[in-house]
Every structure is written in structure tokens, then in C-alpha cells.
Amino acid sequence: MGVLTAELKANIGKAxxxxxxxxxxxxxxxxxxxxxxxQRKYLDGDEAPPLYHVAxxxxxxxxxxxxxxxxxxxxxxxxxxxxxxxxxxLNITYHDRIRPGDVLVGERTxxxxxxxxxxxxxxxxxxxxxxxxxxxxxxxxxxxxxxxLR
Amino acid sequence: MSTMSIAALQPGExxxxxxxxxxxVQLFFYNAALWNAHRIHYDLxxxxxxxxxPGLVIAGPLLGDWLGQCVEAWLGEGxxxxxxxxxxxxxxxxxxxxxxGGTVEAVNAAKGEVTLALHIRxxxxxxxxxxRALVRLHG
Numbered sequence: 001m002g003v004l005t006a007e008l009k010a011n012i013g014k015a016x017x018x019x020x021x022x023x024x025x026x027x028x029x030x031x032x033x034x035x036x037x038x039q040r041k042y043l044d045g046d047e048a049p050p051l052y053h054v055a056x057x058x059x060x061x062x063x064x065x066x067x068x069x070x071x072x073x074x075x076x077x078x079x080x081x082x083x084x085x086x087x088x089x090l091n092i093t094y095h096d097r098i099r100p101g102d103v104l105v106g107e108r109t110x111x112x113x114x115x116x117x118x119x120x121x122x123x124x125x126x127x128x129x130x131x132x133x134x135x136x137x138x139x140x141x142x143x144x145x146x147x148x149l150r
Numbered sequence: 151m152s153t154m155s156i157a158a159l160q161p162g163e164x165x166x167x168x169x170x171x172x173x174x175v176q177l178f179f180y181n182a183a184l185w186n187a188h189r190i191h192y193d194l195x196x197x198x199x200x201x202x203x204p205g206l207v208i209a210g211p212l213l214g215d216w217l218g219q220c221v222e223a224w225l226g227e228g229x230x231x232x233x234x235x236x237x238x239x240x241x242x243x244x245x246x247x248x249x250x251g252g253t254v255e256a257v258n259a260a261k262g263e264v265t266l267a268l269h270i271r272x273x274x275x276x277x278x279x280x281x282r283a284l285v286r287l288h289g
Contacts, residue, residue, distance in 0.1 A: 027183070030179070030183050033179060034179035034180040035180060035212060035215045035219075036176065049215065050218040050222070050231055051214055051218055054184065054215075058184040058186060059185070069201075070188045070189040072187075087238055087239055088210060088238050090211070090214055090236060091233070092233065092234045093233050
């Protein structure tokens with residue numbers, strides 16, 4: 001007997017509204033310092049480090065949208081019957097580099113929900129793909145997040 | 151940083167390891183840069199008493215960033231990162247020194263591409279963040 005209902009699985013394919021963000025040298029510099037980058041091109045903000053897009057497309061939420069533990073609720077996700085996050089991973093494919101002045105469009109899609117039987121009970125896996133493109137549609141980054149709930 | 155020759159690369163070759171000892175200031179800057187308010191990263195009584203962690207938790211994607219840095223430091227100007235994947239298997243805490251490293255896993259000389267196996271180990275030697283990267287060498 002599985003934990004995923006047809007109703008839950010029907011969320012596969014759901015997409016969040018695209019978000020457009022402007023890359024600034026100041027934001028790249030802050031990210032580079034915070035991550036302890038060693039390369040001058042990153043610290044000076046001439047180019048963004050490979051995981052900078054994680055910060056650029058993190059949800060900017062208002063204080064009253066945070067849960068008591070300080071987390072913002074991801075509106076793309078349905079309410080799952082298992083809620084304890086176990087592990088997560090990213091798979092990032094690079095098509096182009098990011099530089100100050102770039103205008104980037106990020107679109108997140110819930111691409112899969114499935115379950116497996118773990119050693120101590122069922123596990124739910126879900127995958128969200130973030131496509132980062134330029135305004136002309138040319139690809140910059142494809143990122144797949146996989147998360148496991150128990 | 152010298153240009154790397156793909157002909158000279160052998161599976162098993164190690165990337166120079168990098169150590170990170172993140173403190174509260176760095177973790178604060180990182181989560182501020184993201185706009186991440188999760189209390190496990192800055193509220194010590196919450197992290198320990200409510201969530202049961204031994205300390206303040208290092209943000210998962212910061213560990214991913216360090217894998218990318220280890221690859222790029224090895225690669226220098228000699229190539230480009232095509233793909234990076236990693237999995238946050240275990241948590242890391244403020245006060246720990248983490249070691250980021252990797253080895254050459256496969257060399258595809260025809261395509262000029264190299265696959266690297268990556269890891270972050272904590273002081274106990276546990277791999278908390280395994281990963282893999284695909285890079286293309288120039289020329």
C-alpha cells in the first residue's frame with residue numbers, strides 16, 4: 001500500500017510562475033565573500049561562481065510568510081503525507097556563465113513524485129527542475145533538485 | 151594555473167584537497183545572500199533544543215559550492231565545468247573543519263571530457279556530501 005495518492009501524483013508537471021532577476025556585481029561579490037571564493041574574478045564580481053544561481057533564485061518572502069522555524073513554504077509543492085526532510089541533492093548542468101548586468105528568467109517545474117520502501121518505512125522522493133534562461137530563451141543553467149521525505 | 155593535458159590524466163589522480171572551517175559570520179553572510187531564515191543556521195537554542203542538532207547547521211548548498219570550488223581550483227583556466235551533482239547525506243556544524251576533495255574517475259580523450267568523483271568529509275572521516283562533476287578541457 002503506497003502513501004502517494006493519484007491526487008498527489010497529479011501535481012507532477014505543475015510549474016511556478018517564471019521569475020525575472022537582474023544580476024548585479026554587488027550581489028555576486030556578497031555571494032563570493034560568503035562562500036569563501038578564492039578566485040579574483042568572483043570576489044570582484046566580474047563573473048558569478050557556479051552555484052550563485054541558488055542565491056539568485058531563492059524565494060524572497062515577507063516575514064509573515066515564514067513558518068515559526070524560519071522556513072518559507074514552497075507553493076509549488078503539495079502537502080505530502082511524510083514531512084521529515086532526509087536528504088537532498090542537486091544536479092546542475094551549465095550552458096553559459098553568469099555576469100553582472102545579465103537579466104535571467106527562472107522557471108521551476110515539479111517534474112516527478114515517487115516513493116520507495118526504505119528500511120524503516122516509506123520514503124517520498126520529489127524532483128524540481130529550475131531552468132534558467134536569458135530573455136531571448138537561450139539556456140544558462142538547468143538544475144534538478146531531488147529531495148527525500150520520510 | 152597551467153593548462154592541463156588530457157593525455158597526461160589518469161583515473162585515480164587526486165584533486166588537491168581544500169579545507170573549510172566555517173564560522174557564524176560566514177554562515178550568516180551566506181544565508182543573508184540567499185534570504186534564508188531557517189533557524190537551524192543561526193538560532194543555537196532552536197537548533198539544539200528543538201531540532202536536536204549538536205550545533206548550528208551548515209547550509210546544504212554551501213557544501214555544494216565548495217565542491218565546485220575544489221573542481222575549479224584544480225581546473226584553473228584549463229577548462230570549464232559542464233555538470234555538477236551532489237547529495238547532502240549528512241549534516242555539518244559550525245566548529246567543524248571540512249575537507250573537500252576528489253579524484254579523476256574517467257577520462258574521455260576524444261571528447262576532451264573528464265569525470266571527477268567528489269566528496270566532503272567531516273573530521274570523523276565520514277563522507278557527508280558525495281558528488282560528481284563533468285568538465286571539458288580546452289585544447
